[in-house]
Amino acid sequence: MRNKVTKVEIEFIDTYLINADILYEDVRVEIVDHVASEIEYRMSQGDSRGFYEIFKEYMVEHKAVLVKENSRSFNWRIFKNVTQQFLKNLYSWQVIVGSIVCFWVFENIYSFFHVESAMGSFFPTFLMVTVMFIPLMVFRKKKFSFIGNFGILVTVFFSLNYYIIPHIKEPSLLYYIYLGLMAIFFAGSLKTMISLVVFYKKRFQVV
Amino acid sequence: MGNSKLYKGSLNTIILKLLEESDKMYGYEITQKVKEITKGELIITEGALYPALHKLEAEGLLDVEMQKVDNRLRKYYKLTGKGLTETANRLAELEEYIRTMQTIINPNWSIS
Numbered sequence: 001m002r003n004k005v006t007k008v009e010i011e012f013i014d015t016y017l018i019n020a021d022i023l024y025e026d027v028r029v030e031i032v033d034h035v036a037s038e039i040e041y042r043m044s045q046g047d048s049r050g051f052y053e054i055f056k057e058y059m060v061e062h063k064a065v066l067v068k069e070n071s072r073s074f075n076w077r078i079f080k081n082v083t084q085q086f087l088k089n090l091y092s093w094q095v096i097v098g099s100i101v102c103f104w105v106f107e108n109i110y111s112f113f114h115v116e117s118a119m120g121s122f123f124p125t126f127l128m129v130t131v132m133f134i135p136l137m138v139f140r141k142k143k144f145s146f147i148g149n150f151g152i153l154v155t156v157f158f159s160l161n162y163y164i165i166p167h168i169k170e171p172s173l174l175y176y177i178y179l180g181l182m183a184i185f186f187a188g189s190l191k192t193m194i195s196l197v198v199f200y201k202k203r204f205q206v207v
Numbered sequence: 208m209g210n211s212k213l214y215k216g217s218l219n220t221i222i223l224k225l226l227e228e229s230d231k232m233y234g235y236e237i238t239q240k241v242k243e244i245t246k247g248e249l250i251i252t253e254g255a256l257y258p259a260l261h262k263l264e265a266e267g268l269l270d271v272e273m274q275k276v277d278n279r280l281r282k283y284y285k286l287t288g289k290g291l292t293e294t295a296n297r298l299a300e301l302e303e304y305i306r307t308m309q310t311i312i313n314p315n316w317s318i319s
Contacts, residue, residue: 007278029273029280030234034253036279037235065254074258081265206273206280 003043005036009051016059020067024145026200031066079149086153086192090184098187099180106179115168115175124182128158131189135197144200147193154189214249218259220301223268223286223294231272231285234260260284268293
């Protein structure tokens with residue numbers, strides 16, 4: 001009698017959890033192993049009903065607890081954590097130097113088209129896409145909790161630009177404050193995103 | 208987590224103690240080990256275990272290692288240097304707590 005879960009059955013558990021909205025890879029990997037280990041334990045104890053029956057029984061008993069792992073409070077904790085990391089990064093020399101460089105570059109870019117022009121309005125979106133493109137390039141379709149929650153912060157900030165842009169007159173104090181904030185946020189989010197990607201890349205290195 | 212709210216406050220210390228005794232452990236292994244040691248008296252649920260592990264990891268007390276085992280990835284936890292020191296502190300705190308509680312509940316009882 002077998003007491004190991006097959007590759008196809010592992011994929012079944014994984015797909016089931018994705019459909020149960022456990023979308024983050026880092027959370028799911030651990031749950032898949034937990035569920036598979038429990039099924040294997042039951043099989044080794046002489047449960048001969050077969051994988052799907054045991055899986056169904058286990059999920060009836062534990063689904064609510066497992067889904068809690070992906071709950072609002074979990075995401076809120078991650079969001080707070082990643083925001084703190086972002087704020088801490090703002091004091092790093094890379095972000096300070098990067099912000100000065102970005103400020104200079106942004107001002108030069110805005111000398112070609114005005115802030116309120118179509119191109120100018122698109123610019124914050126371009127910066128947001130640049131930041132979000134990094135994990136997409138490295139991990140493709142895989143989602144990770146820290147990156148996902150940091151993505152929310154980045155999206156909210158760059159979306160706020162569209163409420164501010166119509167009120168900006170060039171050149172004015174507000175214009176320079178706007179450029180400064182955008183430069184700091186862009187440099188900070190770029191550093192945070194790179195460090196998160198490096199963190200997950202290292203973390204998911206199989207030994 | 209299982210049987211009593213009294214255990215809840217000690218969950219992190221239990222995890223640290225188990226990891227101190229072995230090189231590395233994964234989530235399911237921890238639940239089974241606790242069940243075995245306490246003869247089923249204490250059941251740690253997934254909903255309590257993983258947030259506790261993630262919190263200890265965020266505090267820098269645990270390090271993780273991924274391994275491919277039987278067609279799937281397995282996340283192993285092990286104590287960091289800081290974790291080792293913290294385990295000793297928390298165990299001493301817990302012993303002190305038990306001693307204090309005992310003096311209230313049963314003044315004639317001694318832990319050591």
